[in-house]
Amino acid sequence: MIHSGFKLALTAFTISFLGSLPVGVLNVFATQIYMSGTLTGTLTFIVGVLIIEAAVIAVTLKCAEWIQQHKRWLKIVKILSLLFLVFLAGWYWFIPQAEGGISESDMMSFGIISLLATGLLSGLLNIVQIPFWTGWNLVLINSGTLSKKTQNSEQLIFIVSAITGTFFAMLCFIFATTMLTEWFTLSSTFLFQRILPITLLLVAIWQLRSFIMEAKIKYH
Numbered sequence: 001m002i003h004s005g006f007k008l009a010l011t012a013f014t015i016s017f018l019g020s021l022p023v024g025v026l027n028v029f030a031t032q033i034y035m036s037g038t039l040t041g042t043l044t045f046i047v048g049v050l051i052i053e054a055a056v057i058a059v060t061l062k063c064a065e066w067i068q069q070h071k072r073w074l075k076i077v078k079i080l081s082l083l084f085l086v087f088l089a090g091w092y093w094f095i096p097q098a099e100g101g102i103s104e105s106d107m108m109s110f111g112i113i114s115l116l117a118t119g120l121l122s123g124l125l126n127i128v129q130i131p132f133w134t135g136w137n138l139v140l141i142n143s144g145t146l147s148k149k150t151q152n153s154e155q156l157i158f159i160v161s162a163i164t165g166t167f168f169a170m171l172c173f174i175f176a177t178t179m180l181t182e183w184f185t186l187s188s189t190f191l192f193q194r195i196l197p198i199t200l201l202l203v204a205i206w207q208l209r210s211f212i213m214e215a216k217i218k219y220h
Contacts, residue, residue: 005157013164019136020165028196034174044181045122049122052124057137061146061155064134089196
């Protein structure tokens with residue numbers, strides 16, 4: 001029991017950590033907050049994000065069998081997440097970003113509650129995580145790592161381990177991005193208005209390629 005619980009926890013942590021490391025809207029928002037010089041605000045924002053992620057994982061676990069029977073719904077979500085990435089790329093490319101990110105005075109005026117609410121709202125808007133966790137949950141259920149009807153203890157281990165992985169991945173992204181910006185003397189404007197949208201567009205193209213490949217495999 002202990003061995004299986006540890007294996008499940010390690011699996012959930014690894015999936016979440018590696019899945020949360022790449023460039024994404026949540027990592028970008030958190031980095032902008034951190035660059036304003038407010039670590040407390042950054043952690044508060046991340047807590048809001050993790051609350052939504054925990055809810056998404058719980059719902060996708062409960063609805064795993066229904067999702068398997070209604071895969072068209074999952075395709076719709078994948079398409080929406082793809083469009084969302086393209087929208088973000090366009091947003092950061094064409095909308096001017098303030099040098100230095102969000103000012104510390106503006107950030108502090110938001111207050112802790114507002115930053116938590118911002119994290120919650122950002123988590124809700126991040127629809128990319130829905131197909132991500134739906135797909136992984138189905139893989140783990142089909143492989144026997146997760147039971148089809150997960151027990152409360154098993155679900156708790158999985159969710160806590162997953163959001164822990166996300167937490168550390170976001171911190172790694174924030175610190176690494178800040179360090180690289182300082183090393184290469186990149187302005188935050190160039191980082192968020194040029195490098196970021198190009199990266200988001202490349203991620204969208206990769207997801208589109210994966211979507212097309214899945215469709216080809218199905219119809220061959």
